[in-house]
Amino acid sequence: AQTVTQSQPEMSVQEAETVTLSCTYDTSESDYYLFWYKQPPSRQMILVIRQEAYKQQNATENRFSVNFQKAAKSFSLKISDSQLGDAAMYFCAYRGRGNTPLVFGKGTRLSVIA
Amino acid sequence: DVKVTQSSRYLVKRTGEKVFLECVQDMDHENMFWYRQDPGLGLRLIYFSYDVKMKEKGDIPEGYSVSREKKERFSLILESASTNQTSMYLCASSSQWEGNTEAFFGQGTRLTVV
Numbered sequence: 001a002q003t004v005t006q007s008q009p010e011m012s013v014q015e016a017e018t019v020t021l022s023c024t025y026d027t028s029e030s031d032y033y034l035f036w037y038k039q040p041p042s043r044q045m046i047l048v049i050r051q052e053a054y055k056q057q058n059a060t061e062n063r064f065s066v067n068f069q070k071a072a073k074s075f076s077l078k079i080s081d082s083q084l085g086d087a088a089m090y091f092c093a094y095r096g097r098g099n100t101p102l103v104f105g106k107g108t109r110l111s112v113i114a
Numbered sequence: 115d116v117k118v119t120q121s122s123r124y125l126v127k128r129t130g131e132k133v134f135l136e137c138v139q140d141m142d143h144e145n146m147f148w149y150r151q152d153p154g155l156g157l158r159l160i161y162f163s164y165d166v167k168m169k170e171k172g173d174i175p176e177g178y179s180v181s182r183e184k185k186e187r188f189s190l191i192l193e194s195a196s197t198n199q200t201s202m203y204l205c206a207s208s209s210q211w212e213g214n215t216e217a218f219f220g221q222g223t224r225l226t227v228v
Contacts (some may be wrong), residue, residue: 043221099145101162103157105156
């Protein structure tokens with residue numbers, strides 16, 4: 001079974017600085033999809049960014065970017081110019097090919113210090 | 115906007131009660147999911163459904179059942195609530211997985227069993 005590991009239960013970052021959240025996964029598949037979700041205190045899960053494994057280019061969405069290392073099975077999230085509104089739980093998620101559910105990591109709680 | 119609505123944000127029930135958690139989505143999605151979220155454990159899949167009247171067990175189905183009589187509604191049932199089922203419950207929906215299709219989440223139901 002696929003597993004997703006987030007090794008940092010908590011992280012903090014100064015406002016306007018850059019922070020990187022780590023995620024590794026285990027799979028025997030060659031084609032799959034990876035996601036980062038954000039859960040603010042409102043509890044609403046929001047998709048931050050997604051990556052297709054067959055794409056070598058790292059995905060970017062404004063201040064959010066990923067470092068996807070397929071061979072190392074690593075999928076880290078970089079947040080640039082951190083803002084107070086970035087404070088949240090961040091979940092890394094994996095989905096294989098076909099109609100299979102998302103598998104989530106345990107999450108990283110990010111605090112942003114003003 | 116896609117909307118996934120869970121019937122209650124907060125719920126308090128007594129041990130042994132039969133509990134229904136309701137989830138409705140308005141985007142005609144085929145897939146629906148129930149996750150349980152606990153601190154330090156991330157999101158764990160309880161049950162999912164790919165079609166009406168169809169269900170599949172997730173990673174932690176024990177003590178739960180589900181019902182999907184209509185495409186837009188997916189109910190989670192705790193047959194006899196126990197204190198170890200105190201948790202946050204998240205419902206999600208998605209179209210049939212095509213490429214990097216994302217899942218959309220409800221705002222969660224925080225259930226307390228006393």
